[in-house]
Amino acid sequence: MHETLLVLHVTAGTVGLLLGPVWLVARLRGHRGRPAATGYQTAVALVAATGGVLALVSPGLAWLLPVAVLSEGLAVTGALARRRAWRRWPALQPRLLGGSYIALTTGVLVAETGSPVAWVLPALLGQLPIAVAKRRLAVAAA
Template sequence: MPDALLALHVLAGTAGLVLGPGWLLARWRHRGGAGMAAGYQVAVAGVALSGAALAVAVPGLAWLCAVAVLTQGLAVAGALARRRGWRTWRTLQPHLLGGSYAALLTGALVAGTGSPVWWVVPAVVAQVPIAVAKRRLHALPA
């Protein structure tokens, strides 16, 4: 069972890492991207659920359940911000969705390398595309 769960976790994570930028590019090109958005949300949910299950199964890693919940929360809140017309959605959405993507990337890099530096680098580097997205969203007509 753990091998199948790990395979699901890797598959969902890979899908999220591919669909995230695809969704962003579709939105920037005014092509909607609803399918990619839904796929990204499903992928993040799959990563969060399988990651939490794996964390509980390995002694000493239960604290990663909080990371799974936070990652899922960021993705869902980011998707809802615009759809629900939150007053500050143009500022919040890039941080929320960018944060969920940075969490996926962090997990892949930490798992792949084991280096603790990857706990910080994706969050720092993500600030550039988040700032660009915020600038683009604030330039849209109200």
């Protein structure tokens, strides 16, 4: 069962990493990007679910359970911010969805390198595209 969960976890993470930019490009071109958005949200949900189970059944990894919950929370809340037209959604959505994508990227880098830098680098590098998206949405909303 552990191997099956791990394969599903890695596959869903890969799909999420591929669909994130597809969704972004669709939005930049003025499309809703519904298939990519649905695929991304599903992939992140699967990563969070399988990651949570793997964290619970793997000795010493239970501390990763909040990371799984937070990642899913960022993705869902980011999608809802715009759909429900929350106050200040143009500032919130890029942070939330960007945070979910940064979480996926961090997971890959930490798993592959084990380096402590992998915990920080994606968050630092992700700030520029998040800032650009926030500015773009603020201008469009004005």
